[in-house]
Amino acid sequence: MAVFEKKKSMLAADDTIPLYCTIEAAQNVETHIDYVIRVQRGPNPDKSWQIHRRYSDFVSLHEQLKITNLELALPPKKIFGNMEREFVAERQIALQRYISLVLSNQMLASSLIFKRFIDPTNHPINLPEIALQHVSMLFRSEPHWEVIEPLKDMGWRIRKCFFMVRPIDQPKVKQVLAWSAFGTDKVLHNVDLAPLMKVLPTIQHPFIYPITFASCQDTGGFVIRTFHATGTLRDLICKAKPKGQFLRKYCRPKAYTSLDIQTIRLYGRQILEVLKFLHERDYPYGHLHAGNVMIEGSACRLLEIENSLLGLPCYHRAYISEFRKINTVEAIDVYCFGHLLYEMTSGQPLNAASRDDFPHTVPAPIKEVLESILNTEVCKTKLPTIDDLLQSQLFADVPISYPEKPQFRIPSKSKEPLSQAKAAIEKRLKDSQKTISSFRRLSKAQAHHGSEEEKKKRKRALKKRMSEQSMNAANNNEPLKTEANGDDLKSNGVTTTAPSPSPSEEAEAE
Numbered sequence: 001m002a003v004f005e006k007k008k009s010m011l012a013a014d015d016t017i018p019l020y021c022t023i024e025a026a027q028n029v030e031t032h033i034d035y036v037i038r039v040q041r042g043p044n045p046d047k048s049w050q051i052h053r054r055y056s057d058f059v060s061l062h063e064q065l066k067i068t069n070l071e072l073a074l075p076p077k078k079i080f081g082n083m084e085r086e087f088v089a090e091r092q093i094a095l096q097r098y099i100s101l102v103l104s105n106q107m108l109a110s111s112l113i114f115k116r117f118i119d120p121t122n123h124p125i126n127l128p129e130i131a132l133q134h135v136s137m138l139f140r141s142e143p144h145w146e147v148i149e150p151l152k153d154m155g156w157r158i159r160k161c162f163f164m165v166r167p168i169d170q171p172k173v174k175q176v177l178a179w180s181a182f183g184t185d186k187v188l189h190n191v192d193l194a195p196l197m198k199v200l201p202t203i204q205h206p207f208i209y210p211i212t213f214a215s216c217q218d219t220g221g222f223v224i225r226t227f228h229a230t231g232t233l234r235d236l237i238c239k240a241k242p243k244g245q246f247l248r249k250y251c252r253p254k255a256y257t258s259l260d261i262q263t264i265r266l267y268g269r270q271i272l273e274v275l276k277f278l279h280e281r282d283y284p285y286g287h288l289h290a291g292n293v294m295i296e297g298s299a300c301r302l303l304e305i306e307n308s309l310l311g312l313p314c315y316h317r318a319y320i321s322e323f324r325k326i327n328t329v330e331a332i333d334v335y336c337f338g339h340l341l342y343e344m345t346s347g348q349p350l351n352a353a354s355r356d357d358f359p360h361t362v363p364a365p366i367k368e369v370l371e372s373i374l375n376t377e378v379c380k381t382k383l384p385t386i387d388d389l390l391q392s393q394l395f396a397d398v399p400i401s402y403p404e405k406p407q408f409r410i411p412s413k414s415k416e417p418l419s420q421a422k423a424a425i426e427k428r429l430k431d432s433q434k435t436i437s438s439f440r441r442l443s444k445a446q447a448h449h450g451s452e453e454e455k456k457k458r459k460r461a462l463k464k465r466m467s468e469q470s471m472n473a474a475n476n477n478e479p480l481k482t483e484a485n486g487d488d489l490k491s492n493g494v495t496t497t498a499p500s501p502s503p504s505e506e507a508e509a510e
Contacts, residue, residue: 013122014184015110015158016317017042021103021118023096024050026088032056033088035095039118043439051118055082058095064113068251070105074098106318106351107251112158123158131161131179138215138222144168145224151176153245155291156315159183165224174227175212181220186311187424190216192417196309197221199414205406207274209294209301221310225303233267233300233340234290237347250291256347261363264344267293269390269398270300271340275333276386281408282415284308284329284422288336289315290343308425319353323379324433328426334383338373341366354379365394 018041025036032054040048055077062074075094081087102108115123128150139145144167151162160180166173188196197214200223204210213224231242237257240249259267271293278285285305292303308329316336320326326335342350345366346359354376358367369392372384389395410418 014313014317015115016313016315018109018318019103019115019118021099023092023099026092027052028083033083033091035092037099037118041119043436053117055091055095057117058098061113061117062098065102065108065247067245067248068108069248070108070252072098072101104351105251106349107156107247110156110158111247112153113247115158127159128152128161132163134179134217134220135163135177135222138217142213142215145175145177147177148174151243153247154243156246157312160312164227175224176227177222177224179220179222180307180310180312183307183311183313185308185313185425185428188309188311188417188421190218192414193221193309195411196414196418197306199408199410200306203305203408204404205274205277205408206299206402206404207270207277207301208305209296209303211306214306216310221306223306228294228296230295232291232303233293233295233344236295237290237343258347259344261366264341264366265394265398266298267300267344268337268341269395269400271302271337272386272390272395273400274302275337276390277406277408278305279330279333279386281410282419282422283408283410284418284425286314286329286332286336286425287312288333288340290340290349291315293340309421320429321432321436322353324430324437325380325382327430327433329422330386331383332429334373334386334389335379337389338370342370342374345370350374365392368392369394 020040022038022040023035024038027034027036034052034054037051037053038048039051058074059077062072065072073094075091075098078087082091102114108114112123112127116125132147132150135147139147145165146168148164148166151164154162155178157180160178163177163179165175165177167175193216197216200214201211209225209228211223211225213222215222229242230236231240234240234250235242237259238250238253239255239257240253271288275285275288283305285302285308287304287307288302294301294303314320314332314336316339320332320335323335326332339350342355345362355370355374356376358370362370369389372378372388372392384392
């Protein structure tokens, strides 16, 4: 059976890999100043490129980011003297501070607006048009729906587009179609993917939002669900309307609302129950966050369960990659649950990989669970399991009832490909974590190698060796030998240098 996709070129770039930006220089180009920006994808300096941006480009970016209502300090315009060396140097520092501020915000850093500014090659402006073409092709073979309107920028994923559609024979029924390009975690060949996509509409579970239709093509997947006017858990927390733009709704809403402890206990228990249900069937989820939890009455219902099949990376992927012990699909779900619990409790996302202190206003049972998941040392060692969380004081005695027995029947011929897809997701995560850890050690070794204290230590060692050589030479009437490589040092009129290990050798020594 062909399990692994051979056409890797069809897979989209991983937009969850963090980008780093440094303004390296400012160039005088006739009538304006060009700022040379070094952009690096991930920890490897070899995966970097340069872009040139004028101040007016920063102004355009700033205007687009105003929809967030965030206070971003862009240096002001200057009509006269804006090409003087001292002013340009000051502006370069201020623009670097501006970019760093944007990168520090997970929602801004992952937005299409900012990605197009620093990485236009991988983020073309016609993505919605491409998605609409794929939807039109789908409806030629599935002529039961028609597109009402595109739902622009409704989600955080750059390569996932949403459309309001309706069944032709039920014009008053509103449904949402999501088209997504395949992600970098996709390993299933379409021959194996198609049967699994067809199974998704058959799932029956009170805490999984039902899927009306699911299918795939050569470049991506389609899922149709009924539109729900109440919106998601994040809409509830941010008091937002579900059809609004992602950045406008969530970056700085007019008011946040945290949930009371009883609601948190109920929602938390329901989410943990459905996660356990999926893991018992060896189905990888890994996409839990407040925007993927639909609120329907007093029930939480998971969305986006198709993401793992389509190879889409997790929203918290950049955070998870920092901790090598979070390397299984269950550990990913537990870690994401910690972020969700924090957001329900505080009314705001954590915006950090971990946290070691929580406000005294957080109820003790919630604080205990948060510390067991989000504490830095815990993330570095071992997280609790889903069963551990279900047995915790916070969730153990929350009553749960099922009107009907949940059902999720995976065809026997699809179980092996699904298991291999899960293993491939975990392997790619481990490889990414290993790479990050390796570059961290190298960076630490380089910093140690270049520190003033280390330089002084090498000079002292050199002086000692030179002194010993001088004494030996005097006793044996031999000329003084010099050493090559290292810090320059003059002795008896002879310039010598101390041997020093390379940064890579120090990294390996650690």
